Amino acid sequence: MAEFLLSISAPAWLAYSVAALIQCALLLAVALGSAAISIWLERKVSARIQDRLGPTRVGGRFGWLQPPADGLKLLCKEDIIPAAADGPLFRLAPYISFCTAFCVFLALPFANNWVALRLNVGVFFILAVSGLEVFGVILGGYASGSKWSLYGAMREAAQVVSYEVPMALCVVVPVLIVGSMDLVEIGNHQAGWFWHWHVFHDPFTFATFWIYMTCAVASTNRAPFDLAEAESELVAGFLTEYSGFRWVVFFMAEYPAMFLVSGLASVLFLGGWNGPIPIASLLHLTPAVHPLAGWIGNLLGMCNFIAKGVLGITCMIWLRWTLPRLRIDQVMTTCLKYCVPLASAMLAGVMLWMYLLPGGVWTQAEQLWSPSTVNAATAVRREQAPGPPRPAEKQAHHEPEPMDVVWTR
Amino acid sequence: MPINQVQPEAVEFDVHTDEMLINMGPQHPSTHGVLRLVLRTDGEVVTEVTPHIGYLHRCAEKIGEHLSPRQFLPYTDRLDYLSAMNMNLGWSLTVEKLLGLKVSEKTRHLRVIMAELGRIASHLVAAGCYGLDLGSFTPFTWTFRDREKILNLFEAACGARLTCSYITVGGVTADLPPGWLSQCEQFLTEFAPVVDELHAVLTSNAVFVRRTAGVGVLPAATAIDYGCTGPVLRGCGVAWDLRRDGDPFYTEMYDGYQFEVIAQTEGRYPQDHPYPPVPAAACLGDSWHRFYVRMLEVVESMELVRQAMAKYAAAAGEVDKPIPLKKKLPQGEVYLETEAPKGQMGFMVKSDGSPIPSRVRIRSSSFCNLSVASELCRGVLVADVPAIIGSLDLVLGEIDR
Numbered sequence: 001m002a003e004f005l006l007s008i009s010a011p012a013w014l015a016y017s018v019a020a021l022i023q024c025a026l027l028l029a030v031a032l033g034s035a036a037i038s039i040w041l042e043r044k045v046s047a048r049i050q051d052r053l054g055p056t057r058v059g060g061r062f063g064w065l066q067p068p069a070d071g072l073k074l075l076c077k078e079d080i081i082p083a084a085a086d087g088p089l090f091r092l093a094p095y096i097s098f099c100t101a102f103c104v105f106l107a108l109p110f111a112n113n114w115v116a117l118r119l120n121v122g123v124f125f126i127l128a129v130s131g132l133e134v135f136g137v138i139l140g141g142y143a144s145g146s147k148w149s150l151y152g153a154m155r156e157a158a159q160v161v162s163y164e165v166p167m168a169l170c171v172v173v174p175v176l177i178v179g180s181m182d183l184v185e186i187g188n189h190q191a192g193w194f195w196h197w198h199v200f201h202d203p204f205t206f207a208t209f210w211i212y213m214t215c216a217v218a219s220t221n222r223a224p225f226d227l228a229e230a231e232s233e234l235v236a237g238f239l240t241e242y243s244g245f246r247w248v249v250f251f252m253a254e255y256p257a258m259f260l261v262s263g264l265a266s267v268l269f270l271g272g273w274n275g276p277i278p279i280a281s282l283l284h285l286t287p288a289v290h291p292l293a294g295w296i297g298n299l300l301g302m303c304n305f306i307a308k309g310v311l312g313i314t315c316m317i318w319l320r321w322t323l324p325r326l327r328i329d330q331v332m333t334t335c336l337k338y339c340v341p342l343a344s345a346m347l348a349g350v351m352l353w354m355y356l357l358p359g360g361v362w363t364q365a366e367q368l369w370s371p372s373t374v375n376a377a378t379a380v381r382r383e384q385a386p387g388p389p390r391p392a393e394k395q396a397h398h399e400p401e402p403m404d405v406v407w408t409r
Numbered sequence: 410m411p412i413n414q415v416q417p418e419a420v421e422f423d424v425h426t427d428e429m430l431i432n433m434g435p436q437h438p439s440t441h442g443v444l445r446l447v448l449r450t451d452g453e454v455v456t457e458v459t460p461h462i463g464y465l466h467r468c469a470e471k472i473g474e475h476l477s478p479r480q481f482l483p484y485t486d487r488l489d490y491l492s493a494m495n496m497n498l499g500w501s502l503t504v505e506k507l508l509g510l511k512v513s514e515k516t517r518h519l520r521v522i523m524a525e526l527g528r529i530a531s532h533l534v535a536a537g538c539y540g541l542d543l544g545s546f547t548p549f550t551w552t553f554r555d556r557e558k559i560l561n562l563f564e565a566a567c568g569a570r571l572t573c574s575y576i577t578v579g580g581v582t583a584d585l586p587p588g589w590l591s592q593c594e595q596f597l598t599e600f601a602p603v604v605d606e607l608h609a610v611l612t613s614n615a616v617f618v619r620r621t622a623g624v625g626v627l628p629a630a631t632a633i634d635y636g637c638t639g640p641v642l643r644g645c646g647v648a649w650d651l652r653r654d655g656d657p658f659y660t661e662m663y664d665g666y667q668f669e670v671i672a673q674t675e676g677r678y679p680q681d682h683p684y685p686p687v688p689a690a691a692c693l694g695d696s697w698h699r700f701y702v703r704m705l706e707v708v709e710s711m712e713l714v715r716q717a718m719a720k721y722a723a724a725a726g727e728v729d730k731p732i733p734l735k736k737k738l739p740q741g742e743v744y745l746e747t748e749a750p751k752g753q754m755g756f757m758v759k760s761d762g763s764p765i766p767s768r769v770r771i772r773s774s775s776f777c778n779l780s781v782a783s784e785l786c787r788g789v790l791v792a793d794v795p796a797i798i799g800s801l802d803l804v805l806g807e808i809d810r
Contacts, residue, residue, distance in 0.1 A: 046546075046547075049547055050546070050547050050550035050551070051550060051551065051554055052550065147429060147431050148431070151453075151791065223544060224544065224616055226544070227792075230544065230792070231438050231544075232438055232439040232541060232542045232543070232544055232795050233439065233791055233792045233794070233795055234791075235437060235438060321546060321547050322545075322547060322610065323544075323545060323614070323616050324540065324543035324544045324545035324611075324614065324616045324617050324620055325543060325544025325545070325616075325620075325792075326616060326619070326620070327619070327620060327790055327792045327793070328453055328790065328791075328792060329453075329790065330619055330620075
């Protein structure tokens with residue numbers, strides 16, 4: 001985008017500002033859109049689980065417009081700040097949560113190279129920034145001036161900070177396999193049929209995926225780990241004193257965070273934008289054929305990616321409406337006694353695997369059964385896999401050309 | 410009397426922080442109405458729980474001393490409003506005992522049908538709300554869906570869903586409408602598989618077991634000391650059910666019925682049922698057992714309803730009509746306890762010969778069951794407080810009266 005503007009001789013400051021604004025608008029649309037869709041999905045799925053219909057009136061038969069209607073209603077509510085609250089902090093807290101939830105989308109690739117900000121440390125950036133979200137909750141709970149809110153905040157602090165450890169250990173596993181922290185590269189590494197996905201790479205990664213999902217649910221404060229809200233114990237936890245728009249903003253942070261952890265799971269373990277069947281490459285929808293073909297292929301990839309993200313969200317919704325809530329000590333036990341040692345063991349296992357059998361189960365099998373018919377992509381992967389992580393500059397020439405100027409820097 | 414709490418997790422917290430007093434209620438999602446608990450907490454550990462009651466006090470007993478027994482009947486609906494039929498039954502039987510009145514066979518069986526349906530409805534609310542207390546929303550909607558069907562049956566019988574005033578002094582307000590028995594049969598058929606589903610999402614759910622097994626352990630001796638009754642007492646392994654062990658004036662209502670008292674005695678529950686086994690973590694008298702007893706009683710009550718429907722259909726004659734509104738009561742005093750879903754519900758009526766009793770007292774099961782809460786909630790985590798209070802299945806209507 002910026003390059004395009006520069007090419008039509010726009011001044012540099014204008015080109016980069018306009019490009020940044022457009023990308024921000026697109027991302028905000030994605031973040032809010034994912035929130036709206038998740039809320040609608042949550043209401044419908046929970047309704048079906050509970051033998052209800054869910055929203056049916058607003059926006060036609062399926063209640064499509066329910067989330068905006070909810071938002072509108074909440075916007076119209078009275079703005080209440082409790083007398084005991086710390087006003088400025090109370091006001092600030094929801095925006096901290098929302099900004100961090102939104103910022104992580106910067107580094108999340110939606111398809112091959114369709115990412116607002118391609119970072120060679122994308123994984124690190126996402127973990128670091130999404131870890132900041134906890135500040136909003138702690139601040140909100142502390143500033144509310146309510147004992148229940150304080151409980152919620154303290155629980156959040158204990159829980160989310162603890163779960164970041166096993167989650168980071170799980171995230172390191174695909175990084176180890178690919179040898180890069182660049183999410184685009186991690187996604188492209190899983191190109192091809194679904195058995196190239198990291199979740200099927202070897203038994204250790206398969207286990208890692210489930211540990212990651214457990215930690216992901218816990219880190220987004222979803223049931224059965226929703227201790228910070230825990231409506232039957234803490235009234236509404238850190239949200240007790242929040243109402244109206246500020247409450248909405250907290251939810252605008254929660255739902256994108258769900259999409260984010262599902263999306264991250266999809267990129268790290270489930271092939272990202274690579275579908276179970278490599279339709280794009282089978283149909284020769286690659287930029288090598290024609291730039292437009294590559295663009296269509298990427299569009300397909302984005303659909304894949306979003307489908308996986310929505311699937312992840314659906315599973316989280318399913319869990320939430322099925323399981324009772326764990327107790328705080330059980331949550332901490334799950335993390336520190338089970339998730340951390342298991343994740344560490346899996347990390348060590350993957351290291352060993354990569355040392356002994358580079359390339360994963362299926363690559364080994366393919367090589368064993370028909371060494372002559374190994375396709376080029378696999379061969380490339382086998383060359384890359386055992387090697388040490390290369391700097392991003394060196395790998396640049398391996399990558400396909402940027403598909404779409406809008407999404408690249 | 411100190412209670413040996415089986416709380417290995419809770420003991421691990423040996424870091425002490427400032428004590429904090431927290432009001433749980435009267436407006437709190439998990440205090441089932443307007444119960445107010447004052448928690449003294451040390452971090453997440455609750456050191457003391459003090460229940461404060463009286464937010465729903467409506468002078469029911471005093472009103473009873475100004476109205477004739479039939480006029481007082483609608484007030485009994487509002488004691489345990491989740492099982493109005495059983496409240497009506499308790500009051501009606503007490504006054505009938507004072508009057509020396511015996512109802513016809515057909516009325517007796519009709520009353521059993523209603524009382525046991527009321528028990529199912531009450532236990533369904535208890536199970537659903539208990540899931541809610543533990544953070545599981547879905548079973549709540551399932552149990553309320555099926556409770557609605559029972560309320561539909563009540564509505565078909567007497568026109569009211571919640572505050573029925575159906576079983577009344579001397580009989581029932583009206584006989585069943587045509588086709589009611591087949592509707593009831595249909596409900597029982599539809600409901601039987603739902604019990605299994607509830608067992609799947611609650612009783613045998615791993616998270617549910619972790620939250621309830623070994624939590625709030627109530628020894629049988631303590632339960633008896635505090636006057637706990639109903640599923641709370643039977644959950645401690647005491648096989649005590651007034652339908653079998655109560656006053657003859659009450660137990661003869663169940664003459665000829667086959668049922669067992671649901672309590673774990675000699676290490677097992679009475680029925681050979683296909684329901685989940687007792688998990689290893691559960692110990693007798695804990696929240697899990699209290700919940701389990703209710704779930705089994707639902708099945709027992711379904712069986713009783715089936716028996717009662719057959720007997721009602723076979724019984725000859727008409728159902729009894731209520732006594733006149735201002736019938737004179739004989740001089741005397743009567744106290745009768747019945748087995749309501751939440752425990753023993755006792756009514757005392759004293760009369761000086763006028764149509765209006767000179768004294769009415771009510772012994773409510775939830776009140777005694779609540780009294781043990783402060784014992785149970787000592788040294789537990791904050792999250793255990795709803796788990797324990799919920800397992801006692803309290804209704805503030807009958808606590809505050």
